[in-house]
Amino acid sequence: MTKDQDSGGRRAAPLPISPGHLARIRQDVMVNPRSVAAQLIAAIDQLQADNARLATENMHLRRDAAQHPICPLTPRQLAVLTGAANGESRIETARRLAVAEQTVASFRKIIVARVGARNLTQAVAFALTREWIPAAAIVVEGFSPVALGGDRPPRSGWAGVAQRVRGAWGGWVVLERKPINHRRVLTNTAYRIRKARISHFGPAGSFDTRVDNDGPNAVLLARYAALSSEITERASA
Structure with a gap:
């Protein structure tokens, strides 16, 4: 030995x-x-x-899995839930999907049960925070964006949009759609929002923006970036 x-x-x-x-x-x-x-x-x-790199990667993977679990809904159920997120009634969703109103009502009950929510409102919240519903599918209605000539929207227009984006709790909200050849206009608006050149979006850096392509259109999206820091400050106060 x-x-x-x-x-x-x-x-x-x-x-x-x-x-x-x-x-x-x-x-x-x-x-x-x-x-x-x-x-x-x-x-x-x-x-x-x-080992340190692998530990960091595993931490990110576990966090992503916790924040964005696999969607338990079928594409049709997700389409119904997206309609609810945009404020559609059962009749409106039924017309858009070419199904019976009772089918939409049945789908909504199934959706609530599958996601483990108490009601449809909470199911929508789950889907938005877990990014099961794409940001481009949520549209801010009742707002006329800045015209190509540079005219300002009504004073209540930008204020209402900024408030809507803040109320989305860090989720991406669609502000405007334009043909793809007008993408530069949306890029300029996105810059003005980030830099708070539009006063309702101040202070500078409070909002993130991006411009995505959606088929023949370009889409301007924004989210409230200062939310996480506000929550941290309130918790430590």
């Missing part, structure tokens, strides 16, 4: 390197950076870096 074997003839597990021993090895490496010890330290450092 060798010193590397136990009493049963099996190879013994290597002993872990203590922090003190590791510190002495690091000191030796500083004197002789080309030694075998230097290679050992490099391997240990790389292993620690890899």
Whole structure:
């Protein structure tokens, strides 16, 4: 039996390197950076870096899985729930999907049960916060955006839109759609919102914006970015 074997003839597990021993090895490496010890330290450092990276990636994966679980709804059920999120009545959803009103009513009950909600309103909230309903599917109605000539909307227009975006609790809200060749106009409006050039969206940096392509159209979306910091401040107060 060798010193590397136990009493049963099996190879013994290597002993872990203590922090003190590791510190002495690091000191030796500083004197002789080309030694075998230097290679050992490099391997240990790389292993620690890899472990830290994997731990961070696993944390992000667990967080994403918790925040965005797989949608339990069928495409048709999700279409019904999207209609509810946009304020459609059962009759309006039935007409849009070309089904009977009773079918929509039945779908709504199934949706509430499947997502584990108490009612349809909570089911919509679940779908929006978990991003089962795409941001481009939610439309702000009753607002006329800035015209191509640069005219300002009514004073209550921008104020109402800013309030609606704040009320979405960090979710993306569609502000405007235009043909794809007018994308530059939406990009300019997005910049003005981010920089609070439109006063209702102040202070600067309170809102995130983006412009997405949706078939032949470009879509301007915004969300309230200051929400997380406000919640943190209130919790610590």
